[in-house]
Amino acid sequence: MRDQQTICLTNGTQYCGTLKGGVPHGHGILADAAGSVYEGEFRHGKFNGHGTLTKEGVIVYVGGFKDNMFDGQGILHQPGGGSYEGEFVANKFHGRGVLRQADGSRWEGSFVGGAMVGDGVIVLADGGRIAGRFEDGVFRETVT
Numbered sequence: 212m213r214d215q216q217t218i219c220l221t222n223g224t225q226y227c228g229t230l231k232g233g234v235p236h237g238h239g240i241l242a243d244a245a246g247s248v249y250e251g252e253f254r255h256g257k258f259n260g261h262g263t264l265t266k267e268g269v270i271v272y273v274g275g276f277k278d279n280m281f282d283g284q285g286i287l288h289q290p291g292g293g294s295y296e297g298e299f300v301a302n303k304f305h306g307r308g309v310l311r312q313a314d315g316s317r318w319e320g321s322f323v324g325g326a327m328v329g330d331g332v333i334v335l336a337d338g339g340r341i342a343g344r345f346e347d348g349v350f351r352e353t354v355t
Contacts, residue, residue: 228253251276275299297322312336320345330354 217227228239234256235241242248251262258276265271274285281287281299288294297308304310304322311317320331326348333341333350342354 231255277301318345 215228216230217225218230219225223244224241226235226239226241228235228241229237231237235253236255237253238251239253240248240250241253246267248265249258249262251258252260254260258279260276261274262276263270263273270288272281272285272287274281274287275283277283280302282301283299284297285299286294286296287299292313294311295304295308296311297304298306300306303325305324306322307320308322309317309319310322310327315336317334318327318331319334320327321329327345328347330342330344333343335341344351344354
């Protein structure tokens with residue numbers, strides 16, 4: 212049976228949402244004492260499905276979760292103004308994505324285990340473009 216409830220834990224964490232078997236299951240909001248808030252889907256007490264994670268009122272991540280980790284399509288906003296939009300597997304950039312830097316430059320290409328790999332395009336802050344190849348996160352050569 213699922214019902215809307217609010218649970219307060221001794222560590223200052225508060226959950227408001229649906230429960231199943233006494234744990235978050237379905238849609239809910241989890242807020243901890245440090246100011247982090249997750250709003251989205253839960254499955255068996257873990258972030259699973261689509262959700263939004265904020266820290267101190269600033270959106271950090273919007274997208275898919277699996278077993279409390281970023282998984283599937285999402286957008287991660289990084290401290291200092293950079294961001295990543297694309298595919299995640301187990302909290303790592305994995306698949307096609309765009310990694311934007313605070314200066315306006317970006318890498319459009321593939322990632323494996325968090326590292327840039329294969330052919331892609333570096334777009335400079337001034338709009339210049341460099342087609343290149345990365346191996347294990349290291350720029351190896353210009354591709355013509």
